Amino acid sequence: MRYFAELAYDGTSFHGWQIQPNAYTVQEALDKALSTILRQKIETLGCGRTDTGVHASEFFAHFNAESRPHQHDLLSRKFLNSLNSLLPYQVAVKRIIQTDPEAHARFDATLRSYQYHIHRRKDPFKYNRSWLLQDKLDISKMNQAAQYMMAYTDFSAFSKSNTQVFTNNCKITRAVWIEEGDNLVFHISADRFLRNMVRAIVGTLVLIGKGITPPESIHDIIESKNRSNAGSSVPACGLYLTEVKYPYIS
Numbered sequence: 001m002r003y004f005a006e007l008a009y010d011g012t013s014f015h016g017w018q019i020q021p022n023a024y025t026v027q028e029a030l031d032k033a034l035s036t037i038l039r040q041k042i043e044t045l046g047c048g049r050t051d052t053g054v055h056a057s058e059f060f061a062h063f064n065a066e067s068r069p070h071q072h073d074l075l076s077r078k079f080l081n082s083l084n085s086l087l088p089y090q091v092a093v094k095r096i097i098q099t100d101p102e103a104h105a106r107f108d109a110t111l112r113s114y115q116y117h118i119h120r121r122k123d124p125f126k127y128n129r130s131w132l133l134q135d136k137l138d139i140s141k142m143n144q145a146a147q148y149m150m151a152y153t154d155f156s157a158f159s160k161s162n163t164q165v166f167t168n169n170c171k172i173t174r175a176v177w178i179e180e181g182d183n184l185v186f187h188i189s190a191d192r193f194l195r196n197m198v199r200a201i202v203g204t205l206v207l208i209g210k211g212i213t214p215p216e217s218i219h220d221i222i223e224s225k226n227r228s229n230a231g232s233s234v235p236a237c238g239l240y241l242t243e244v245k246y247p248y249i250s
Contacts, residue, residue, distance in 0.1 A: 003074055004062050004097040004105060004249065005030070005044065010090040011055045012128045012237070018049045026050075026091060030061065033086035037079070038065055047105045047244045048112065051196070053236030055129070060244050062105040074098070097249060111173070112193060113243035116186040116202045116234065130183070131238035137184070137209035139177050145208045145215040146175040146186075149201070149222065156225035158201050159194035168194055168225075177205075189243070196233055203231030 007030070015023035019031070027044060034042035044061040065074065073079055074096045083093050117130040126132070149172060156168040174189040186202055204221060207213050221229045 001067060002062055002064050002099050002101050002103055004060050004099050004103065005034075006094045006097065007059050007061070008057050008092050008094060009055065009059065010129075011050060011053050013088075013090060015052045016050050016054065017046050017056075017059070026059075027061070029088055029091055030093075033083055034063060034065075036086055037083055040066055045105055047109050048193070048241070049195075050239075050241060051236055053128070054239045054241070056241040058243050059241055060105045060109075060246070060249075062099065062103060099248065103246075103248065108246050108248075109192075109244050110247060111189055111191060111243070111245040112241065113174070113187070113189040114193070114198045115240045115242050116188075116198060117238045117240070118184040118186075119182060120184065121182045128237045131235050133206070135206075135210055137206065138211065139179060139184070139209065141211075141215045142177050142205045142209040145205055145218040146177065146188075148215065148218045149175055152222045154225060155194055155197055155201075155222065157221050157227055157230045158197045158204070159227065160196040161227060165194065170194065170197070175201075198239060199233040199236065200227070200230050202234045202238075205231075206234065207231045 009026050014026050017026045019025050019027045027046060030044055031042055042063050042065065044063045047060045050056060075098060080093060080096065087093065118133050119126045119130045120134055122132060153169045153171060155170050159168055170190045170192050172188065172190045174187060176187050178185050178187060188198060208215055208217065
């Protein structure tokens with residue numbers, strides 16, 4: 001039977017989501033916990049991959065589990081509590097959902113949303129969870145450039161090279177900076193994202209906010225399809241995957 005696990009994690013101490021040799025990842029922790037409690041080898045597949053230090057307040061992964069006599073009721077609160085007790089404190093499974101056998105955590109997602117957090121005053125409680133940036137930023141110009149981006153679909157200029165994807169096309173449906181006191185949060189939603197795309201976009205918009213380049217420069221950057229023309233990637237600590245939507249999960 002196929003199940004979806006909805007989880008959240010603090011990515012600070014992990015080398016991203018996806019299993020890697022000689023590096024501890026969220027996927028490794030989840031697979032190990034599920035395999036232990038279900039007494040069978042479980043291999044999850046995530047809705048995407050987050051890089052080292054990136055967080056997720058909402059993330060989905062699917063897995064198959066064989067039905068056995070006296071097996072745990074995976075949908076029960078008891079199972080959820082037992083599973084969470086085996087996971088590191090930085091990872092929490094919110095719920096398990098039984099799905100159609102063909103449901104796919106990555107390919108069936110219709111929308112993904114990220115937030116990038118910036119704080120402008122030193123705050124020990126935001127260490128590794130937000131980027132401290134004390135430069136003065138023109139938020140209106142950053143939002144102007146963000147709106148220009150939404151007219152495009154090819155975001156090669158913001159993608160890591162050699163990512164082995166079939167297309168660099170994405171449909172962005174939201175891109176806006178919102179001030180929250182001394183904090184600044186960038187909200188972006190799209191049908192899909194390229195590797196490193198959000199951090200590269202934020203780095204480019206920050207240059208515009210500092211007045212180094214004008215908002216209109218975003219047109220030339222995107223149309224160049226050249227990563228070297230965009231801004232540097234900002235630190236991973238401020239990035240959160242916050243929403244993943246599926247047609248069959250509410």
